[in-house]
Amino acid sequence: MHKSTRRRLVIPIFVPHVGCPRLCVFCNQRSISGNINIPSRQETTDTIEQYLEVANRYDVVEVAFFGGSFTAIHPALQEDFLSCVYPYIGKGVDYVRISTRPDCINDEILMRLKKYRVHVIELGAQSMDDKVLEASLRGHTSRHTIEASELIKREGFVLGLQTMPGLPMSDRNSDIETAKKIAALGPDLVRIYPTIIIKKTHLETMYRQGKYEPQTLEYMIDLCAELVEIYEKEGIDIARIGLQSSENMTEEKEIVAGPYHPAFGQLVHSRRALQGIVDRVREMRIGGGKVLIRVPEKELSTYIGQRRSNVLKLKEMFNFEDVRFIPDPLMDNGFVLE
Ligand code: SF4
Known part of the structure; x- marks a missing residue:
């Protein structure tokens, strides 16, 4: 990213x-x-x-x-x-x-x-x-x-x-x-x-x-x-x-x-990460229950968002009971929904 x-x-x-x-x-x-x-x-x-x-x-x-x-x-x-x-x-x-x-x-x-x-x-x-x-x-x-x-x-x-x-x-x-x-x-x-x-x-x-x-x-x-x-x-x-x-x-x-x-750039990258996930969730037509999202380890905080804002937003938008981001040291970019 x-x-x-x-x-x-x-x-x-x-x-x-x-x-x-x-x-x-x-x-x-x-x-x-x-x-x-x-x-x-x-x-x-x-x-x-x-x-x-x-x-x-x-x-x-x-x-x-x-x-x-x-x-x-x-x-x-x-x-x-x-x-x-x-x-x-x-x-x-x-x-x-x-x-x-x-x-x-x-x-x-x-x-x-x-x-x-x-x-x-x-x-x-x-x-x-x-x-x-x-x-x-x-x-x-x-x-x-x-x-x-x-x-x-x-x-x-x-x-x-x-x-x-x-x-x-x-x-x-x-x-x-x-x-x-x-x-x-x-x-x-x-x-x-x-x-x-x-x-x-x-x-x-x-x-x-x-x-x-x-x-x-x-x-x-x-x-x-x-x-x-x-x-x-x-x-x-x-x-x-x-x-x-x-x-x-x-x-x-x-x-x-x-x-x-002070961390404006980080907020923008987090928003981009959220938008990518939102698009994918819509494509897959999923909602409710628990979702695991595998992300590059170095991008973990970007995906979670400041004060867990992306986690909260995803829960609110799709009624997920739980949203977990899994850091993957082998991934370079992108994310995988599991
Ligand atoms: S050109 Fe740049 S330095 Fe000059 S007045 Fe405009 S913004 Fe200021």
Whole structure:
């Protein structure tokens, strides 16, 4: 069920919001960047050295530039950061990852990233629905995402695409269509960040004025389970589901409202597991009595669900007296109903 199983050490370099032409509705980078200095060359090198001291405990070591719009910052500053990492590539560091806006990719930018052996480029696509992008003040269209993705792939980089279901003007249909269009671009990986209202953002103002209503946690778990299915069918790696505060430079205490849960991804995988079993039980037309479900040992907690939610749901839906999950160390994926 989960594809990214290798132990990965991510060395984070936080590049504050200094390049974005405007402020997207959900973003608090400007308020954060007031308190953060741009890391100096020495600080960047020190961070890398510090993390490399524990690198032997990991399978993969990656330097990741966080902050949302790496290629929108001044080219000299980009070179400054990249040249700090360059000497470590192949000598402790396996990969370099940056994330940026879809309208901040062109041939010249890609040549620079290639020169410094950047491996992964992630685009904050957020939505493939232009009315959603406009309402979110993104300042780019879905066409930018299509063109940038094609360029990135053509130049041989690993392509990551990030989306945000639940943005203003989106609905279930538009978020599902976005996932289909994103999958059609053939990314190597995707990240799904459900829209959360963060303090000091336009979205917070809209929320307080009654102009934006966040989705419920339950709705978002269901929706993301569908999105995951779309990506999994195409064999696309899902690197993240749910807000990761370290990557978004956001702390939990800054969340005002929205479908946030610290283990959101786990809830989505549990929902997917439940849906699979529900479909099978319906096909087999069984109900009542006792049911045994053999599952991969490593997925046991995913199948049972938080606070045994999947067990309770199956009992309620099909009148089972008892639902038992049996962990099987020899199984890799799927489940067997007995
Ligand atoms: S979301 Fe990304 S592109 Fe938008 S303002 Fe924030 S850092 Fe810039």
